[in-house]
Amino acid sequence: MPKPKAEENEKAKKITVRKQKLKAEDEEIIDKPEIEAKEKEIVDSNEMPEKLTEDSEEQPEPELKPRRVKILREEVLDAIYNPEDSDPKSQDVKKIVKKAKKRSRLFVVLAVLFLLALASAAGFFVFSRKNNQFNERITILPSAPTSVAAGGEVTISIAIKNNEKIAIKNTELTFTPPDGFTFKSSSPAPSNEFNNAWQVGTLNKGAGATISIVGSLVGDQDQDKVFHFILGYRPANFNYDFQKNADLKIRISSSVIKITPEVPLRINPGAPTDFPVTIENTGADPLEGVKLIVDYPENFSFSKANPKPSEGEDIWQLASIPANGKVKIIISGSITGAPGDTKEFKFRAGKEGLKEFEVQAQASGIGSLVKVGMSLTAVITNPSKGVYADWGETLNYMLTYKNESDSEMRDVVIAAEFMQKNFASQDVSILDLDNRSAAVAGKLDGRTITWIKADIPGLAKVKAGEGGDILLRLALKSGPEIKTQDDRNLVITTNARITVGSIADVEGKNFETQAPSLQTKVTTKLNVEPEARFYSEEQIPVGTGPIPPQVGKTTTYQLSWTLTNPTNEVTQVVIISTLPDGVIWTGKQSVTAGQAVNYNSETREVTWRINRVPPGTGSLFASLEAKFEVSITPTLADLGKIILLLNQTVATARDEFTTQDLRVEKAILTTDLTNDVAAQGKGLVVEAAPGT
Incomplete structure (x- = not known):
């Protein structure tokens, strides 16, 4: 229920x-x-x-x-x-x-993981702290100068010390150098082919070691170069390795390369102007592969440079600069602009690094464009315009000055320097300065002639728009003095300048204007000497037959050409003449250089060709000579006469230094053997002796 x-x-x-x-x-x-x-x-x-x-x-x-x-x-x-x-x-x-x-x-797993993490963290903290404390007692201390000039040598010392209570083994030092460092040597020697590792081995407690590294360092000025060092080692009774790091910083303070620009302070706009710059090696070692880069100002027009640029118009690659040596570069050009404009030339010199061009020195030169106060020109009025000149020639110089400004120029001085150099830029004597001809001779000091207001009263004050001329005649000597192989490629350089002591109503003084330089190359004095002989210089007969020559009898003579060339190499040398009627080519000939003497029976031309004749031939080296034989058989019509043996001799060639075509003409040769002492006075044809 x-x-x-x-x-x-x-x-x-x-x-x-x-x-x-x-x-x-x-x-x-x-x-x-x-x-x-x-x-x-x-x-x-x-x-x-x-x-x-x-x-x-x-x-x-x-x-x-x-x-x-x-x-x-x-x-x-x-x-x-x-x-x-x-x-x-x-x-x-x-x-x-x-x-x-x-x-x-889940609770159990989380609890276990938490306990493991806590234990690991505690262990790591204790282990790391112990290791750090151990590592701190091993010291590595690199030292070196705090700064060095770029390209200079630097020595780095690395001191290693074991302050631990146990030994360390397998000790090795390695380092990573910065760009621009070049290893030279070390003590002890490196343990690898890369020159960056050193085996120190075992250091007992309290022991130490020192390593010294020598090298060169390049870089930009004020640039910091950092060296990285790593010391690897293993403490005794440990089964793992430790590392200790250290860095060393060296600043590039300056450079062994010094640049000295010579930019004119005042520049005539549009006029040819020289801008020299000198690169100097102030170090104790040669410098290889130095590059110079020039940054030109706006509206600069490059004309030429000596030496020529390696790239374009603004880069020079200098193969080598000796210790404490200099290299001078002359840059020529013109600048346009308005008076008052400033123009800056920037110069950078350095070397190619591992990645890019490393600047080691830089400088600049600043000039101002001005309305020229005094202009000066120098010209040579000879037909050659002074580009080249022959030995014995007289050079006609004209120096023209004018006040181009609106102010009066006072205490004006005009000077002309005549530099005479050979191939090696050594001084030689080319001009006869002592026997100069001029309405006002000026004062000679060395190779410079100067005119002041005492010589030319008008130089005391030159009013605006006024000026004048100085005419000067200078003759080259008759021939060169050849002493060494450097006595070749001779040059006359004329530098004229005008200096203003002061300018009315203008601050400053010694305003200077440089006329464009004139450079005159001297042509070599090529020469050929024809000669006829019956006897050699040793008075041995080189001819045959009667002498003096007799009617109806055949007499042979030895003709020769002797070639000399003192100062410049010549090429395409041709010596030519013709045989007069009645003179027979016998075919007997010899030469010391060039082709065999050639006879053309149709034109009766006798020719000797030589491809090249070096300077110094006939002075430092033997003369070149060609000999050939001719014969004559006088007729009764020749009785009592001197017989013509060789017509005029003409030598042609090309001067490779002056690039001029040369021509030398020499007189005829006859039976009047003027250079043959044994046969002199026996050139007239005589009757044959009876019975001969």
Whole structure:
């Protein structure tokens, strides 16, 4: 018979209370495998509650506390008989047990991981601190000058010290140099072919070692170069390696390359102007592969340079500059612009680095365009315009000056320097300066002639628009003095300048204007000497037949050409003449150089050709000579006469230095043998002796 409804409600309340209490004891329940099995059996049962109670009384009780099992059973019964009163948030027993089990396992795993992480962190902290303390007691101290001139030599000393209480072994120092460092030597020697590693070996406690590295360093001025050093080692009784790092910084303070521009302070707009620059090696070692780059100002027009640029018009690659040596480059050109404009020439010198051009020195020269105060020109009025000159020739110089400004120029001085150089730029004597000819001779000092107001009163004050001329005649000497092989390719360079002591109403003094230089190349003095002989210089007969020549008798003579060339190489040399009628070519000939002497019977021309004749021929080296034989048989019409043996001799060639075509003409040869001492006075034809 069913229970009253009031009793059922009271029971439902009790089950709800017990269910809430169960939540606090879930974790303890899910730790018991026996409970899990029992719960599964109860939940899956389809019997009536009364039957379930009877059966459960008959089953052996698991090892559970009675209170907990009772609570579980009541909750199950309540869920079966009163599903409408169940808490919507409640779950079946199987899910409750599984959820509690998962939470317990997750808690255990998290706890273990937390303990492991805590232990690892503590161990790492203790281990790292111990290692750092150990590493701090091993010292590596590189030292060197704080700065060095670019391209200069630097010595780096690396001191290594073991301050630990145990030895360190397998000690090795390696370093990484910066760009621009070139290794030269070290003490001790490197242990590898790359010159960047040194085996130190074992250092006992308190022991140390020092390594010294020597090299050169290049770079931009004020650039810092950083060297990286790594010391690797292994402490005794350790099974792993340690490293100690150190850096060394060296600044490029200056450069062994010095640039000295000589840009004129005042520049005549549009006029040809020289802009010299000197590159100097102030170091103790030669410099190889120095590059100079010039940045020209706006409106600069390049004309030429000596020496010529290696690339374009603004790059010079200098093969070598000796220790404490200099290289001078003269750049010629012109600048246009308005008076008052400033023009800056920038010069950079350095070497090609591993990545790019490294500037080691730079300088600039600034000039201003001005309205010329005094103009000066120098010209040579000879037909050649002074481009070349021959020995013995007189050069006619004209110096023209004029005040181009609106102010009066005072205390004007005009000077002309006549530089005379050989192939090696050594001074030689070409001009006869002492015997100069001029209306006003001026004062000679060395090779410079100067005119001042004492010589020309008009130079005291030169008013605006006024000027004048100075005429000067200078003769070249008759021939060169050849002493060495450098005495060739001779040049006269004329530099004229005008200096103003002061300018009316203008601050400053010694305003100077340079006239464009004149360069005159001296042509070689090619010479050929024809000669006729019957006897040699040793008075041995080289001819045959009677002498003096006799009517009807045949006499042979030896003719020769002797060629000399003192100062410049000549090419395409041709010496030619013709035989007069009645003179016979015998075919006997010899030469010391060039082609054999050729005779053309139709034109009667005798020709000797030589491809090249070096300078110094006839002075430093033997003269060149060609000999050939001719014969005559005088007739009665020739009686009492001198017979013509060879017509005029003409020598032509090309001077390779002055690029001029040369021509030398020489007189005829006759039986009057002027150079033959033994045959002199025996040139007239005589009658044949009776019976001959």
